[in-house]
Amino acid sequence: MRGRLALVRKTIMLKISKLTKHYGSGDPVLKELDLTVEGDQLTSVIGSSGAGKSTLLRCINRLVEPTSGSIDLNGTEFTTLNRRELRAARRRIGMVFQGFNLIDRLTVMENVQSGRLGYISTWSALTRRYPRDDIRHAYELMERVGIAHYANKRADELSGGERQRVGVVRALMQRPEILLADEPTASLDPKTSEQIMSLLRDLASELKLPVIINIHNVTEAKEYSDRIVGMRYGRIIFDDLPEKLTTAEMDEIYAGVPAMDRAAVGASVGAGA
Amino acid sequence: MMSTQPLQDTLDHWSRFTLRQRLMRYGGLALTLLLVGWALGSIDVIWEWVWDSPRQMGDLFGRMMPPDPSNLPSILEAIWQTVNIATLATMVAVVVSLPVAYISAQNTTPNRVALWIGRFILVSSRSVNTIIWALLFVAIFGPGIVAGIVAIMFRSIGFLGKLLGEAIEEIDHKPVEALEACGASRFKIVLYAIVPQVMPAFFAVAILRWDINLRESTVLGLVGAGGIGMILQGAIDTFNWPEVSMVLLTILALVVFGEVVSSYLRKKIL
Amino acid sequence: MSGAKDCWRKPPFIANPVLRYGLYGAVLIYFVATLATLPIDWDRVADGMTRAQRIFNGAFPPNFERSGLLIDGFLESLKIAILATVGGVALSVPLAFMAAGNIAIKPVYFLGRAIIIVARSFHPVIVAIIFVKAVGFGPFAGALTLVVYSIGFVAKLLAERIEEIDFGQVEAMRSAGAGFIATLVYAVLPQIMPRLVGLGIYQLDSNLRASAVVGIVGAGGIGATLANAFGRYDYDFALAITMVIVGVILISEAVSGFVRKRIA
Numbered sequence: 001m002r003g004r005l006a007l008v009r010k011t012i013m014l015k016i017s018k019l020t021k022h023y024g025s026g027d028p029v030l031k032e033l034d035l036t037v038e039g040d041q042l043t044s045v046i047g048s049s050g051a052g053k054s055t056l057l058r059c060i061n062r063l064v065e066p067t068s069g070s071i072d073l074n075g076t077e078f079t080t081l082n083r084r085e086l087r088a089a090r091r092r093i094g095m096v097f098q099g100f101n102l103i104d105r106l107t108v109m110e111n112v113q114s115g116r117l118g119y120i121s122t123w124s125a126l127t128r129r130y131p132r133d134d135i136r137h138a139y140e141l142m143e144r145v146g147i148a149h150y151a152n153k154r155a156d157e158l159s160g161g162e163r164q165r166v167g168v169v170r171a172l173m174q175r176p177e178i179l180l181a182d183e184p185t186a187s188l189d190p191k192t193s194e195q196i197m198s199l200l201r202d203l204a205s206e207l208k209l210p211v212i213i214n215i216h217n218v219t220e221a222k223e224y225s226d227r228i229v230g231m232r233y234g235r236i237i238f239d240d241l242p243e244k245l246t247t248a249e250m251d252e253i254y255a256g257v258p259a260m261d262r263a264a265v266g267a268s269v270g271a272g273a
Numbered sequence: 274m275m276s277t278q279p280l281q282d283t284l285d286h287w288s289r290f291t292l293r294q295r296l297m298r299y300g301g302l303a304l305t306l307l308l309v310g311w312a313l314g315s316i317d318v319i320w321e322w323v324w325d326s327p328r329q330m331g332d333l334f335g336r337m338m339p340p341d342p343s344n345l346p347s348i349l350e351a352i353w354q355t356v357n358i359a360t361l362a363t364m365v366a367v368v369v370s371l372p373v374a375y376i377s378a379q380n381t382t383p384n385r386v387a388l389w390i391g392r393f394i395l396v397s398s399r400s401v402n403t404i405i406w407a408l409l410f411v412a413i414f415g416p417g418i419v420a421g422i423v424a425i426m427f428r429s430i431g432f433l434g435k436l437l438g439e440a441i442e443e444i445d446h447k448p449v450e451a452l453e454a455c456g457a458s459r460f461k462i463v464l465y466a467i468v469p470q471v472m473p474a475f476f477a478v479a480i481l482r483w484d485i486n487l488r489e490s491t492v493l494g495l496v497g498a499g500g501i502g503m504i505l506q507g508a509i510d511t512f513n514w515p516e517v518s519m520v521l522l523t524i525l526a527l528v529v530f531g532e533v534v535s536s537y538l539r540k541k542i543l
Numbered sequence: 544m545s546g547a548k549d550c551w552r553k554p555p556f557i558a559n560p561v562l563r564y565g566l567y568g569a570v571l572i573y574f575v576a577t578l579a580t581l582p583i584d585w586d587r588v589a590d591g592m593t594r595a596q597r598i599f600n601g602a603f604p605p606n607f608e609r610s611g612l613l614i615d616g617f618l619e620s621l622k623i624a625i626l627a628t629v630g631g632v633a634l635s636v637p638l639a640f641m642a643a644g645n646i647a648i649k650p651v652y653f654l655g656r657a658i659i660i661v662a663r664s665f666h667p668v669i670v671a672i673i674f675v676k677a678v679g680f681g682p683f684a685g686a687l688t689l690v691v692y693s694i695g696f697v698a699k700l701l702a703e704r705i706e707e708i709d710f711g712q713v714e715a716m717r718s719a720g721a722g723f724i725a726t727l728v729y730a731v732l733p734q735i736m737p738r739l740v741g742l743g744i745y746q747l748d749s750n751l752r753a754s755a756v757v758g759i760v761g762a763g764g765i766g767a768t769l770a771n772a773f774g775r776y777d778y779d780f781a782l783a784i785t786m787v788i789v790g791v792i793l794i795s796e797a798v799s800g801f802v803r804k805r806i807a
Contacts, residue, residue, distance in 0.1 A: 061454055090456035101451035105469040109551050114465050118456030125461050128553045136549040152554050167451075174455060309629050312622035317763075318683040326678040326687075333677045357577045364574075400789040402756045404668060408773055412598055413591040419583050492668040495760060502669075509672060517673075521665070528664040 012074060012177050012210050013038045014060070019069035021055050021234075029055045031234040032069070037178070040208045042201050044221035044242075047231035048254050053214040056231070057180050060212075061093045062086060074177060091118040094171030096200075098183035100163040102170075104156035108147065111155050111166050112138045115173030134173070141169045145199060161192035168199065172207070179204070181213040185220065193217070197224040218250065333514065340522055341515030348504055348523050354418060355500035355527065358493065359486040362422045366429035367479050373430060374437035381441055381467065395438070398431025403489045407498040418499030425486050425493070433482055440474035441467065476542045480535045487531040491524050501527075598778050605786055606779035612768055613784060617791065620764035623685045624750035630686070631693025631750075632743045638694060639701035639735075640727065646705060655702070662695035671757035682763030689750045689757070696749070697742045704738045705731065741803050748799035755788050 014037045021030040029052045037043050045053045058064035060071055062078060071078040073092060081089055094115070102111050113120075113130050124130055130138075142148040145165040150158060155166060164184060171179055181200060185193030197213075201224045204211045215221045221228055222242040230238030230245070230253040238249050322329075376382050377391025407424035414420040448466040457465070494502020501524060508516040557563040607613070641647050641655030670691050674684040712730040721729065758766020765788060772781040 063450060063454055087456045087458065090454060093454070095451070095454040097447065097451060099447050101447040103448045103466055103469050105472060106465070107553065110465070110553065114452055114457070115455050117452060117458070117461045117465060122458075122460060122464075125464060130551065132549040135551045138551075139548055151551065170451070170455070305629070308625050312625045315618075316622045316626070316682055316686075317619065318681060319679075322679055323683055326683070330677045333673070361574075361577060361581075396793065397789065400792045401785065402752070404756050404759055405769070405785065408759070408770075409598070413588075413595040415584065415587045415591060417582060417584075419581065419588075422581075488664070488666050492666045495668060495672065505669065505672075509676060521669070524669070525661065525664050529660070 012208075013072075014074075014178055014210065014212075015070075015072040016056075016060070017070045017072075019056070019059060019071065020067045021052075021059055021064065022067045027234075028067070029234050030059065030066075030069075033234065033236060035229065035236060035239075037210045037212055039210060040205050041226045042204045042211045042213065042224060043227045043229060044213045044215050044225040045229045045231060046215060046218055046221050046253060049216075051231040051253075052234040053231055054182055057095075057182050057212065057214055060180060061090050061095060063095075087118060091174050092177045094174050094176030094179040096164070096167050096171050096179065096181040096184045098186045100160075100167045100187070102155040102163055102166055104154070106155060107151065108142075108153050108155055108158070108166055109135075109138065109151045112142065112169050112173055115170040118174070138169065138173060141172050144203075145169055159192075160188050161195060164188065164192075164196050165199070168196075168203070172203070176209070179209055179211045181211060183214050183216060186216055193220065200224070218245075336514040337518035339515065340519040341513075342519055344504075344516055345519070348501070348520055351494075351501040351504045352523055352527055355490045355493075355502075356487065358418055358421045358425060358500050359483060359490040362425035362490075363429060363479060363483045363486050365422075366426045366433055366482070367475075369426070370430045370433035370437060373434040374441060375463075377434060378438040378441035380444075380446070381463070391434070391438070395431045395434045398427055398429075399435065400431075401428070403428040404492065404496060407493050407496045411497045416497035416499075421490065421493040421498035421500055424498055425489055428489070429482050429486060432485075433478055436478045437471065437475060440471045440478070444470040477539065480538050480542075484531050484535040488528055491527070601776065601778035602782040604779065605783035606777070607783050609780060613765070613787060616758075616765035616768035616784070617787070619682055620751060620754040620758070620766070623682050623689060623754045623762075623764050624747055627686045627689030627693055627750050627754075628743060628747045631690045631746065632697055632739065634690065635694050635698040635701055635742075636739070638698040639705055640731075642698060642702040643705035645708075645710065646727075646731070655698075659695060659699050659702070662691050663699065664695075665691075667692045667753045667757050668760055671762040672760050675761045680761045680763075685754055685757050685762035685764055688762055689753055692753055693746050693750060697739075697746055700742055701735060701739060704735050708734045744799050744802050748795050751795050752792055755792075 014035075016033065016035045019030050019033045019035075020028055022028045033052075033056065035056075045056065047053050055064055059066040060078070062071075062081075066079055069079065073089070076089055076092075078086070078089060103114065106114075110128065113128075113134060116130070116134050117125055120131060120134070139148055139151070142151065142165075145168060147158075147162055147165050147169070150162065150166075155163060158166065164187075167184075179200075184200065185196050188196060197220050200211055200213065203209060213221075213225070222245060225242050228238065228240065228242050228245050229236055230249065232253055232255070238245065238253060373391050373394050375391075376387040377395055379388070382388040382391065403424055406427045407420060410420035410423045410427075414423065444467060448470070449462055452462045452466050490500050490502075491505075492502050494500045494504065495506050497503070501520060505517065505520045505524075508514075508520060555563055557566065638655055638658060641651050642659055643655075644652055647655060667688050671684060671688040674687045678684050678687065708731060712734070713726055716726040716730040754762075754764045755766045755769070758764040758768070759770040761767065761770075765784065769781060769784045769788070772778075772784060
């Protein structure tokens with residue numbers, strides 16, 4: 001049953017090395033960062049705001065242009081691609097956003113199919129006559145995440161959790177080799193956000209798809225991830241199994257965070273447990 | 274503070290504004306009076322005519338009554354022509370203004386040169402009035418409806434392009450980012466992430482301009498560019514005042530009709 | 544999942560197919576019919592191209608030699624605009640009270656609305672032609688025209704503002720035993736004053752624009768200068784005038800925007 005969704009392919013590997021990003025003249029946001037992600041792991045990146053989580057994720061598909069370093073996805077070096085090559089390469093990376101980033105006035109189906117825009121002809125994009133395979137694939141994925149009956153609804157008629165499911169399906173429509181999720185649950189209520197997290201975890205193993213998630217909520221990260229990466233000031237200072245993340249390490253990752261914000265992080269740890 | 278102000282007015286030590294505010298107010302008032310005095314003192318009018326004008330206007334109005342409907346068929350035909358001028362010109366202008374809006378919006382313009390070309394088109398189109406455009410195109414195309422359509426079109430491009438450009442600048446950038454991440458080409462991003470967001474503004478602006486163009490089309494005929502204005506000019510030139518008033522009534526009806534239609538469309542589409 | 548559908552159509556904007564295709568058909572027929580019956584005389588257009596060539600050749604370079612005439616024309620436009628704005632705003636205040644549904648009694652309300660609709664419906668050029676016939680050529684006709692033009696805009700928006708006022712203050716005044724006029728002056732006028740000043744400044748700007756146009760039909764100002772230049776085939780002078788008009792309009796737009804921002 002799931003055979004159609006999962007693509008048979010060799011083990012996926014994303015290898016980031018010595019990645020550096022400067023904005024303007026200030027301190028670099030990312031400092032010679034190394035990270036390797038493989039297989040069907042769900043990796044959570046945690047850290048206080050400003051640690052560089054979002055920049056790291058956006059450097060991978062070059063929504064943010066890295067200053068130096070290397071990003072290698074299964075043998076393709078991303079940092080040296082020209083515009084045209086980059087467009088083709090970006091199809092291989094799915095991305096899910098904090099604000100869902102859907103097109104409100106279009107139907108769910110159009111939003112989902114916009115994940116295929118890199119593949120289909122301009123004419124079928126314009127006339128909304130999508131290839132049969134894509135439509136079948138879209139219905140299968142929408143059914144999998146429970147939004148198939150919304151195909152003809154406008155995206156802005158959906159609830160937050162449903163909208164994020166549309167975002168996930170749009171990313172999966174690309175048949176990506178890796179899925180990036182930038183704070184996918186930060187705009188959702190706690191219950192919905194757990195549903196989305198467990199959906200992402202299940203999809204990772206069903207589709208043999210590595211997933212990298214930026215996340216604020218440490219409890220959720222610990223519960224759903226196979227691996228946790230802790231960032232601080234543009235560097236990785238923790239990289240291990242979730243159960244290895246102790247209070248001491250938490251303190252180090254979030255050190256220097258004002259007491260109020262730390263209390264909030266602590267509270268979310270307590271509330272989730 | 275405003276609501277208690279009238280009652281407190283009776284206290285003798287209270288004042289509503291600070292000294293600076295009061296100076297600003299009196300300054301503004303004095304400046305206005307000065308300007309009015311200057312304008313009245315130096316304007317080139319024959320004051321006897323001014324004092325006589327109420328009688329003159331009453332006289333003209335008297336001669337306009339009652340309106341003469343005998344020429345109604347050709348008036349209605351000219352009205353139909355007027356509607357066509359406004360509609361066709363709006364349609365064409367909308368299509369032409371799209372690329373202009375695209376290159377003159379900060380966030381979609383391909384480069385600075387295009388941005389300035391776009392802005393130049395918008396400013397020159399907007400600053401030159403329809404009538405002046407009409408004078409030019411009547412000289413080029415000869416008198417008639419075509420000159421009128423082109424004139425209205427030229428004037429509308431600036432208006433539509435400016436408002437559409439502003440709508441493009443106000444879009445939410447996030448869907449654009451999402452489609453960039455999907456590897457979509459620039460044109461498809463415009464198609465999927467920008468066009469749907471600009472659509473409501475697009476229709477609102479087009480309807481608004483159609484309504485304005487309906488009004489503008491009524492005067493094109495006065496410089497020979499077709500429509501009801503031609504009949505009006507003819508009637509005025511032959512001192513056929515009852516027909517003038519008939520034409521004015523028809524124009525009034527046309528404009529009210531235009532407002533009803535455009536507010537209906539606005540409600541229906543948005 | 545094996546039964547998944549593989550076709551999808553975007554739901555049409557108008558669900559009813561008869562209505563939808565009927566509408567498409569009607570629009571299509573309208574365009575074909577109007578475009579086909581458009582009296583385009585291609586010979587005349589071809590002829591017009593050489594004519595356009597001549598106009599442009601005649602227009603470049605713009606001729607600023609008679610700048611005295613140009614400045615006089617502009618000053619006259621400015622005077623017309625100032626007088627028309629002051630007169631128009633002064634007339635707009637009572638008219639706006641008449642046309643405000645929450646203040647005026649029904650018959651007065653309808654009369655006020657009717658005057659505003661009529662003032663708004665006629666393009667200033669048409670109004671100008673009538674006034675030129677009634678009171679003669681010159682700036683007086685122009686000023687009268689722009690008074691009407693100002694009423695259509697200022698009175699309408701002012702009436703809308705009056706309809707939005709906080710009525711509590713009016714009731715407070717009435718309960719204090721104030722008369723009708725006192726109520727208006729103390730409870731309503733302060734609330735609408737900022738709007739009135741803003742509208743006045745905006746209208747001065749639009750009147751300056753409009754005065755450039757109404758002159759073309761004989762109502763004085765720079766428009767008259769332009770029409771004369773055009774009529775005498777002085778295209779270089781006409782271009783100079785047009786350029787100055789564009790410049791002045793841009794400046795006046797910027798100034799009016801700046802002042803309104805400061806006041807608001």
